[in-house]
Amino acid sequence: MISKNKHNTLFLFFIAFTAVSYAQHHNISAGYIPPSDHLVQQNLEEWQDLKFGLFMHWGTYSQWGIVESWSLCPEDEGWTVRRGPHSDNYFEYKKAYENLQTTFNPTAFNPEKWAQAAQQAGMKYVVFTTKHHDGFAMFDTKQSDYKITDAKTPFSSSPRADVTKEIFHTFRDKGFKIGAYFSKPDWHTEHYWWPYFPPKDRNVNYDPAKYPERWNKFKQFTYNQIEELMTNYGRVDILWLDGGWVRPLASVDTTVDWQRTIKVEQDIDMPRIAAMARRHQPGLLVVDRTVPGEFENYVTPEQQVPDKSLDIPWESCMTMGSSWSYVPDDTYKPARDIVHTLIKIVSRGGNYLLNIGPGPHGDWDPDAYDRLQAVGGWMAINSEGIYATRPVAPYNEGDVYYTRKNDGSATYAFMLSTEDTVELPTSVRLPLPGGGAVKRVELLGIGKLRFKETDDALEITIPKNRRQPVDLRYATVFKLTH
Ligand code: GLC
Numbered sequence: 442m443i444s445k446n447k448h449n450t451l452f453l454f455f456i457a458f459t460a461v462s463y464a465q466h467h468n469i470s471a472g473y474i475p476p477s478d479h480l481v482q483q484n485l486e487e488w489q490d491l492k493f494g495l496f497m498h499w500g501t502y503s504q505w506g507i508v509e510s511w512s513l514c515p516e517d518e519g520w521t522v523r524r525g526p527h528s529d530n531y532f533e534y535k536k537a538y539e540n541l542q543t544t545f546n547p548t549a550f551n552p553e554k555w556a557q558a559a560q561q562a563g564m565k566y567v568v569f570t571t572k573h574h575d576g577f578a579m580f581d582t583k584q585s586d587y588k589i590t591d592a593k594t595p596f597s598s599s600p601r602a603d604v605t606k607e608i609f610h611t612f613r614d615k616g617f618k619i620g621a622y623f624s625k626p627d628w629h630t631e632h633y634w635w636p637y638f639p640p641k642d643r644n645v646n647y648d649p650a651k652y653p654e655r656w657n658k659f660k661q662f663t664y665n666q667i668e669e670l671m672t673n674y675g676r677v678d679i680l681w682l683d684g685g686w687v688r689p690l691a692s693v694d695t696t697v698d699w700q701r702t703i704k705v706e707q708d709i710d711m712p713r714i715a716a717m718a719r720r721h722q723p724g725l726l727v728v729d730r731t732v733p734g735e736f737e738n739y740v741t742p743e744q745q746v747p748d749k750s751l752d753i754p755w756e757s758c759m760t761m762g763s764s765w766s767y768v769p770d771d772t773y774k775p776a777r778d779i780v781h782t783l784i785k786i787v788s789r790g791g792n793y794l795l796n797i798g799p800g801p802h803g804d805w806d807p808d809a810y811d812r813l814q815a816v817g818g819w820m821a822i823n824s825e826g827i828y829a830t831r832p833v834a835p836y837n838e839g840d841v842y843y844t845r846k847n848d849g850s851a852t853y854a855f856m857l858s859t860e861d862t863v864e865l866p867t868s869v870r871l872p873l874p875g876g877g878a879v880k881r882v883e884l885l886g887i888g889k890l891r892f893k894e895t896d897d898a899l900e901i902t903i904p905k906n907r908r909q910p911v912d913l914r915y916a917t918v919f920k921l922t923h
Contacts, residue, residue: 472733473740473753480724484678485738488618488726489754490829490847491565492787495555496622496758496796498570498765499604500577501541504801509766510574513538513628516642516702531639539629542577542587546595547803550604552611555805560615562813563820563827567612568620568681568794571605571670574643576629580605580674584665587629609674620679621670625663625687625709632659644686648705660709667714671721678726680718681741685731692732700731711736739792746785750832756792757782761809767798773808776815777859780915783816783827784855788842790832822886823918826853833874843874852877854919863913871899871919881922886913 476482498509505525513535514521527533559567572578578588581603586593590602601607609619626643627633632655633645640646649656671677686700689708693700715727715736729736739754746757759782762771779795786793797809820827830844833852837843842855854871873879879899882892887907893900901919 473737474733474735475753476735476738478719478724481719481726481738484724484726485754488566488678488739489790489792489831491618492792492827492830493562493564493783494566494568494618494620494756494792494794495559495564496568496765496794497555497608497799498573498622498767498796499799500570500573500575500579500766501545502538502573502575503547503767503799504541504544505538506767506769506801508764509570509798510624510628513575514643515640538575539587542591542594544595545589545801547604547799547801548596548599550596550599550601550607550803552604552608555608555799556612556615556617558805558810558813559612559617562817563824564617564795564813565828566618566620566678567608568622568679569605569608570622570624572623572627572666574624574626574628574684576624576627576633578666580670582666582669584662584669585630605670606674609677613675618678619674619676620681621674621677622681622683623667623670624684625682626684627659627663630659630662632656632662642702643684643699644703645705645707649708650706663709664714664717668717668721671718671725677722678724679728680722680725681728681730682736683730685729688729688732692734697731741794746782747789747791750789750834750836751791755790756794757786758794758796760796760798761812762798762806765796765798767800767806769800771798771806771808773806773812776812776819777915779812779816780819781857784842784857784916785837787827787830788832788836788844788855819915823855823916826855826885826918826920835872835874838872841871845874849877850923852879852921852923854921856917856919858914858916861914863917865903865907865913865917867903867905869901869903869919871901871921873898873921877921877923879921879923883920883922885918885920890919 476485500509502509508520511521512523515531523534527537571580576587578585581590582588589604590597596602613619634640635647635655638646686703687707687709690706693703695701711729719725726738727736728738728741730741739756742757744759762768762773783793797805799805826844829847831847833843833845840857843852845852852874879894882890882901884890891902
């Protein structure tokens with residue numbers, strides 16, 4: 442039985458905060474170093490063929506329906522605002538937040554249902570928050586009892602309590618590549634936020650140069666947790682490291698707003714971590730995001746699509762709702778927007794990592810399933826123009842976007858539509874990207890069409906009976922075979 446008091450508490454949180462945190466915008470692309478290890482190169486090529494992945498932010502915070510972790514951060518920003526009981530007292534609040542461990546019981550957890558929905562939508566990889574900045578481990582770490590498998594957490598009695606393991610195994614069985622999101626900063630361990638001092642901001646709250654022993658313990662703690670993830674969880678393809686303020690001081694880019702908060706050395710020894718991780722997981726992609734160099738195998742623009750093609754591997758991570766974490770009654774983006782975003786990203790050479798936040802009971806909002814299903818309907822007809830393609834100039838002309846199969850065998854032209862019912866004109870003139878004689882033109886889902894090739898364009902004729910033959914919603918795709 443939930444007491445009335447508890448109901449009120451829940452209600453308070455449910456009307457709370459939905460703003461997405463924009464805590465880690467960064468300048469992309471400067472300083473990229475291509476991997477030299479051929480297994481990493483190969484994994485990176487394969488990953489670039491997949492295009493569409495599922496991101497999930499899930500933790501004890503999902504019970505309050507608040508932003509992931511950030512309400513613990515004593516910075517005065519829109520995404521750190523505390524709400525609900527104890528919000529007027531930082532330390533009381535932190536206690537209550539951490540106490541969420543004792544009520545977390547996501548009994549509806551069913552990763553098969555997620556994997557099936559993601560697969561049907563055409564997603565090919567998954568990245569899951571094994572530990573966010575708050576330090577709560579969604580896996581069975583031996584380094585801390587602030588974890589889902591600890592006896593204090595009700596869900597620990599479930600045979601599926603190690604949700605990271607369950608998610609990774611389930612998605613891997615369906616052929617997904619597996620990504621472990623892991624926050625380098627940890628706002629729970631005394632080796633990062635030493636209780637002797639109050640935390641001042643997102644950063645370590647003591648000077649590691651002055652207290653090297655404590656910092657070394659933090660380094661070892663991080664190393665050990667990552668080693669657990671690299672050894673007990675089967676094949677892992679991507680180590681997605683968040684929290685770019687844990688970085689060598691010399692790598693700070695002071696033109697980026699949030700990096701100006703970094704005042705002390707926070708070198709965590711990435712060469713050692715990456716070498717260990719790749720010993721266990723050969724070919725592993727390491728994404729030490731926002732820290733350009735050897736350990737950022739691809740870059741990760743957040744909540745945005747670069748406005749042109751980038752010449753390095755990249756992935757836009759974006760929320761399907763308004764927040765990374767679950768928020769009750771959130772508004773989910775329409776399927777049309779999702780498909781259009783996917784096309785834009787792929788035409789510029791990137792991958793799309795689309796986030797859904799599971800709720801407190803361990804399931805998604807029905808709207809998330811609904812969107813994935815609609816996206817899957819479009820993908821079932823058109824995905825061959827998405828996977829295993831590379832960008833081709835001019836990328837787009839107005840509302841027509843291009844991709845090319847990476848073996849050069851075909852070019853795809855996506856005509857975006859804003860209406861559900863599309864009536865095609867009697868003929869379409871497509872500017873022809875980057876050479877390659879066209880042998881055959883096909884409207885995906887419909888069939889072969891007559892065409893004429895002029896100097897720099899194709900004139901495609903569309904017979905009357907094919908102008909409105911199926912539901913061409915979201916985008917119509919012409920395949921030009923070379
Ligand atoms: C933002 C958020 C962080 C989230 C990340 C995902 O940086 O601040 O909480 O995990 O985006 O990319």
